[in-house]
Amino acid sequence: MYQRFRETFHDFPVITLPDIHKSFPDFDTKNLINWQKKGYLIRLRNGYYLLSENKRDEYLVYKIANKLYNPSYVSLESALSYYGIIPEAVYAIQSVTTLKTCSFSTKVATFNYRTIKKELYFGYHLIKQANASFRMATLEKAVLDFLYLRADIKDEPAIESLRWNKAAIQQLNEKALLDYLSIYRSPTLEKKIQLIKKYSHA
Numbered sequence: 001m002y003q004r005f006r007e008t009f010h011d012f013p014v015i016t017l018p019d020i021h022k023s024f025p026d027f028d029t030k031n032l033i034n035w036q037k038k039g040y041l042i043r044l045r046n047g048y049y050l051l052s053e054n055k056r057d058e059y060l061v062y063k064i065a066n067k068l069y070n071p072s073y074v075s076l077e078s079a080l081s082y083y084g085i086i087p088e089a090v091y092a093i094q095s096v097t098t099l100k101t102c103s104f105s106t107k108v109a110t111f112n113y114r115t116i117k118k119e120l121y122f123g124y125h126l127i128k129q130a131n132a133s134f135r136m137a138t139l140e141k142a143v144l145d146f147l148y149l150r151a152d153i154k155d156e157p158a159i160e161s162l163r164w165n166k167a168a169i170q171q172l173n174e175k176a177l178l179d180y181l182s183i184y185r186s187p188t189l190e191k192k193i194q195l196i197k198k199y200s201h202a
Contacts, residue, residue, distance in 0.1 A: 001031065002040060009051060013060055013132055014067040017047040044068055044106045055131070061109050063132035065093045068104060069113050072097040073124035073135035076114065076149070079142035084168045096121070096137075096145055114149055123180055140177040143169075147192045148184060159195045169200040 008023050009015045020027050032049065035041040042050045048068055054060065062074050076094035080086045092103075092110040098118050104111045123141025126133055137145060147153060153162070181193060 002035060005031075005035075006040075006051065006053075010054075013050070013054075013063040014044065015049045015051070016067075042107050044108065045104050050108065056108055057131070059129040059132045059134065061093055062127075062134040062136065064108065065095050065111050066135050068111055069095070069097055069099065069102065071099070071121065072113055073137055075124070075137035075142050075145045077146070079137045079139075080146060080164075082136065083139045083142065083171075085139075085143070085164050087163055087165065096149075116145065116149070120145075120148075120184065122183070138176065140172055140180055143172065143177070143196070144180055144184065144189065144193075147196070148186065148189050153192065154188070156195055156199070159192075159199050164196075164199070166200045166202075169196060 005020075005024070009019065012019065017029075032041060032043075036043055039052055042052050044050055044064065045068060050064065062078075065074055065078075066072060072095040074082075074093065075096045077086060077090045078092075078094040081088075081090045092112050095111070095113050096116045097113045098116065098121050099113070101115045102113050123144070124135045124137045127136050153159065177193070181190060
């Protein structure tokens with residue numbers, strides 16, 4: 001039975017119960033528990049699974065982040081790391097969502113989701129890689145999401161303490177940044193962006 005299951009879902013980044021019942025209408029869910037014990041499957045959250053044998057690179061993990069809690073897109077520190085803005089590696093995958101804030105700790109990674117308003121759920125694109133495609137914030141939106149959700153970052157010393165890559169910040173698309181910024185309607189965020197610009201040219 002497992003061999004048929006494996007062949008059916010080999011290319012799935014995340015396997016859900018509806019996926020399983022669609023392909024195997026009479027599937028006994030006790031198999032899932034047994035296969036986890038044998039190391040064939042990894043449980044990500046209730047009703048969400050991954051084949052243990054799947055090669056897990058950062059791109060597949062981003063795809064899993066999208067599927068595990070939907071709607072969501074990768075943003076914040078994870079996107080800033082992807083674009084080379086922040087110097088250190090990010091071990092938990094950070095995303096934003098219109099659903100409630102939550103976190104899933106799995107054998108693959110820890111997946112964190114921060115809530116944003118529905119009107120701010122924009123500014124992401126689909127990035128396609130060989131083994132996965134995933135929703136990722138644009139560089140401009142990742143910066144805005146991060147600063148918007150970080151109330152503790154509000155002055156020059158706080159901006160400088162981030163140690164962001166100045167050359168990477170200078171790659172921001174000014175028009176896209178200002179267009180996005182206008183949708184937030186936040187004087188506080190506008191001030192933070194001015195501080196970021198000053199920092200990047202210091």
